[in-house]
């Protein structure tokens with residue numbers, strides 16, 4: 282039974298979920314006439330079909346292509362509803378709670394007290410407090426740091442370009458995002474983190490992430506297995522890093538709330554709960570760097586594939602940033618082609634394919650009444666590949682976004698991603714800076730990125746490029 286789960290990260294995610302669905306809420310059965318396939322296995326429901334599709338995202342694309350934008354299926358014995366149109370997702374906009382068990386897979390990394398699992402008043406209080414650090418004004422204050430991080434990378438790439446060295450684009454994009462998120466969310470005034478420490482943090486994150494996947498496919502390692510030691514070492518390194526950063530920051534005094542970063546707000550809110558503090562800092566740190574890092578990577582990859590569009594990006598940033606003299610929220614807001622390019626990148630790469638909600642009361646959606654406790658998946662990735670909403674969905678076409686916001690790649694409602702303004706600001710700035718400084722090309726011109734679909738979509742392999750410097 283396990284073998285068909287070894288098809289990718291999303292299938293692992295399903296396996297984690299099925300435990301919850303089978304055992305945590307066995308009473309919730311289908312009580313509506315929502316279209317969808319019958320369960321293909323009495324116990325496993327449609328899980329074998331998800332295994333055959335390759336990932337949850339791919340299964341949802343097939344499901345919605347056949348049954349329309351509102352469809353249901355069985356995770357084990359639990360009926361789950363999936364929505365794949367922005368109109369339907371908007372009908373769930375008032376829902377705040379998230380089925381915590383759905384993200385149980387990540388608990389060893391982010392910790393059980395993470396905001397990821399906080400619902401009701403607790404979740405709302407944390408969001409009301411932390412969102413202040415990601416307001417329009419707060420993000421506006423991050424540009425000097427974001428610019429410095431870009432300067433540092435550009436200098437490094439320029440040296441590599443001069444020597445004709447191959448550039449591992451994923452590694453550099455993630456490294457840039459790690460440096461930026463630490464300064465933006467914790468210590469803006471600190472010096473940039475040394476490369477060795479960034480590399481160590483990334484490798485701890487990679488190791489912890491891979492181990493969580495391995496536990497699902499291969500089972501829990503036995504006591505004494507080297508995997509246990511490696512995982513614990515990686516985790517304690519992450520904990521030490523976060524704890525020492527928090528300790529340093531706790532000693533700070535502030536004249537005004539404006540100077541407080543996310544970490545400062547978290548230190549105040551979790552003054553009596555060190556575990557919740559550590560969990561939330563790790564959640565925002567990881568949530569902030571892997572998403573933005575891979576968005577930048579995919580955007581650069583599409584820019585390499587579409588040199589004419591890359592030239593349009595260069596022209597726009599020369600015009601807007603050239604006139605503004607410096608990057609700021611107003612200038613980034615005027616870079617509408619950058620915004621469209623990033624939205625199209627998130628759509629076509631399916632960067633973050635799902636969000637999910639649950640309610641302890643009945644929910645009305647698409648003319649159906651869903652029983653309380655029914656998990657609702659907002660299939661952001663599948664919605665983005667719908668040919669009615671996006672004609673020729675496999676084409677990379679940023680112009681389809683011009684003048685309209687078709688769907689929300691960051692989710693819906695009060696619980697949408699808290700980092701969306703920061704993500705747009707930093708990736709638009711970095712994209713424009715990198716394309717102004719270099720023309721990139723693939724080392725292997727026949728290379729096509731193959732996606733690994735999970736909670737986050739990444740290329741399966743490193744993307745190797747060469748850079749030609751455009752300016753000194």
Ligand code: HEM
Nearest residue numbers: 396397568569572576633636691692693696697698700704
């Ligand atoms: C391209 C970049 C990003 C994408 C596509 C993305 C996408 C998402 C999505 C789809 C969700 C689920 C929202 C929902 O349930 O409705 C989410 C949640 C979250 N994101 Fe992001 N995100 C990005 C960047 C960031 C950044 C920069 C941060 C750091 C500030 C961040 C921190 C978080 C956190 C902490 C949550 C959970 C919030 C909660 O539990 O209430 N994300 N993100």
